[in-house]
Amino acid sequence: MLSPDFVILTAVAYVGLLFLLAYVSDARASRGRAGFLRSPAVYTLSISVYCTSWTFYGAVGTAAADGLEFVAIYMGPTLVFVGWWFALRKLVRISQSQRITSIADLLSSRFGKSGRLAVLVTLIAVTTITPYIALQLKAITTSIQVVSTARGGGGHLAGLDDARLALGVAIGMALFTILFGTRNVDAREQHLGVVAAIAFEAVVKLLALIAVGLFVVFGLGDGPADVYARAVAAGVDIHEQNPFGSRWVAVLVLSASAIICLPRQFQITVVENSNEEHLRTAGWAFPAYLLLMSVFTLPIAFYGLATMPAGSNPDMFVLTLPMAAGQDGLALFAFIGGFSSATSMIIIASIALSIMVSNHVVLPLALRRIDHLAESGEQGIARLLQRSRRISIAVILLLGFLYFRLTGETGALAPIGLISFAGVAQFLPALLAALYWRQANVQGALAGVLIGTLVWLWTLFLPSFETTSASVAALIAEGPLGIALLRPEALFGMAGLDPLVHSVFWSLFFNAGALVIVSLLTRQGALERIQAGVFVDIFNAVPDLQPHAIRSSATTDDLFFVAERVLGWRRAQSLFDAAEVPRGESAVDFVVGSDFVTRLERELASSIGAASAHVLLSKVIAGDAISLEEVMRIADETQQVIEYSHELEKKSRELRQTAQQLQEANAQLRELHRQKDDFLSHVSHEVRTPMTSIRSISEILLKERDLEEERRRRFLGTVHQESVRLTRLLDEILDLSALEHGERNWENLPIDAEPVLDRAIAVCEALARQRDITVERPSRSPTGPVLGDPDRLSQVFINIIANAIAHNDADRPVIRISSRIEDGTGEEGGRFVVEIADNGSGILPEYRQTIFEKFVRLQPGEGGAPVSGLGLGLNISHMIMQKMNGALELVDGPLSGACFRITLPLQPDATRAA
């Protein structure tokens, strides 16, 4: 039997324990013994601030109503953490290098340190999270009621109503948060005391839920199968009622975005992260934590549905099941578990929101009003921040309490968890663009976040008051001013969808659409471009840049003055000393490096946010010859170095290509040189043979005067023959050279090739008859209208036919000459084709490749005719055909021997005429 007094006192004692834990942790940390507190285990546990009382109690309620949908709320974060190597690691790396203090700061810093964006994101976060805090207060008061007054226990604390209870909780949390959450202004100096308390609470809520789960499954029931069987026996449907559909996907998307975009998650996962490597552990341990948190949810829900009286609140099964079984101790433990999930959320959310409010709303206003920093004294800005943070925490919790007071009894709070998720999901497109899309700019981000939030307000937040407000209900049914297209839950006629899916779709659609389109239509500022480079290329950054000197009239004293106002004298001093920047008299001629200004700005940013730090330093440096933008531009050198090295890479590739081309050209030259040598030696050989015989014969004729007339005539005949051969050789060489160098004016005239062929055959007729060779003309074309030189063409025909005659070694030698016109196909025009085939032994395969080269003479096949000729004929013919745009090829012919095909393109006009 638990009395309300006892329950409330336990809660108070628990909070006292938290205070003690936080105090001891902070004390240890300040003595430099924070080793364990900075361990990956504590980091992972603190991330479980994701599991609020909404999930602690509400998951069972969701499971009772909608089956497995609650799993999606855990599955999104699970997938994001398993994929930590991509998004989370980049996020943490950027935040550490840029000293990011909140999600508003991250977006503002990326989009050109925009103050407007930071304010917008802060306002949205406060609007979205305040109801969420109210939800926690409600969970606490409801659970206290359930666990105590249900038994009707009396006591002097029992007189407390809901409101006073909630107020008490809110005040207690405010005290705790103010005490431990605002100790130092520098958000990067982690709140170790708070984190320790949160990690402790994570263990408590996990153990509590597992204890209840084990009790239900193995104490009350007899294993999971038995629990399901009982539920079936009690008429509960244990299977999914509907197939998984768009709502499952929407919740998955929302929860995945919430684990990054919720201010408290960003605070714990990114800002409080002391070591990027901790993600390595959290990447699997946090999903494991979530798995353990949810493994008993379904059995508890079904056992509750099966055994509890109808109408009992499934959200409270975690408490009511142990109580119904008389296990008051376990119920109290479960209550503490729920209490700790609520308090941890309230603490971290209010810290995160207060940092955002003070850095992005209060400080810019203050900076605008106080022009004279001198008035604020040492650490003046820091003290201003601390005060504004404390006030913000109190105000945020007060707002949460008021929201709870106004709506607590109406049931409007119940769905607020997912509504909040959908609200912060509006940061997601801008966040992803910040990490991965260089061209995204501040106008796009502002437009996207703004329009997405407006759509969210209209389609999801407003309808959550449907049950409490008649005018909202009317609006939903009829649309504003009766415009049905603008009905909040059926925007543009998209009716019949689940309201959550409907809202998530439209809000993210407009959000991402506006972000992309506006970014593409507007220009990026210089600072934005630099920040975009820093963010997107964080893993490609080049360290150790040459620092640039700044010709600024701002003295180091001025800079120190600003630093002191924010960081305090001691930190400012150590910062300046570490960089060896002198001050005072000795610093008159000292030139401040851009790297130091950048570092100073970053240090300031870790206290007051990027936008404010930028404004503050601009005040000191502004009006100089060099603006802060310019300083940042110098930092942009990182980007330029990267680009330059890419350029170098390209250049060296081009060089390699050129070298290769040179090598190829060289090889070609050497080959040509060799050919020339070959040619010369061939020619000398060819000339030498007839010369030798002419010389020796003329010597005989000179010496022997009394030679018989008949022998003398024969000798003279030989001399004549040989000199004819020499002349022919020289003619051919001249011809070849003329063809090769194009010295002769070559003119292709329209001619008819058919008579040319006839004439060539007639010329060879005698030669053929001499050798008893039959010349066949099986087919002929009526005309051959082509462009060419008739004499040269005739030379080619004669050369080929003479070759066929000379090399034909068959018993009954035959030469078959056919001509025809082939019609053009597709792009090619028509052709005039002549084929000259013989039935000799043909050309050996090894010569087929080289037959058209110079001085290639066919070695006789077995039993072939002896070789004559010079080996230039085919080469010359080949070249002539090329000059006439035709071709000379060796093809497989109709007879056993070789077959040469001569083709010429038909003359275009003649083709048409034909």
Add this chain to the structure above:
Amino acid sequence: MRPPAGRPDAHRRRRDAAFVIPAFALLLLLPPFLNLFTIRRLLFGIPLEVVYIFTIWALLVVAAAVLSRLLPRPSNASAELPDRPLVTDPR
């Protein structure tokens, strides 16, 4: 300067795995596939879809645990080399 042969390749493969595992798990947990298991059947007395989802979840945790040991660490010089080399090997 060049890391020993084989290592960058192994790193790249592990990094690819770090992407493929959550992506593939997502595919297994999205409707067309997921609804293969909502067939109102029991396995060990538990609805099949429940067994399926929690099994995938547990496997995902195990895979992530194994992977987090294998992924390159920042102390490892080659792990932090940018994906695109800044200066190419002049070969």
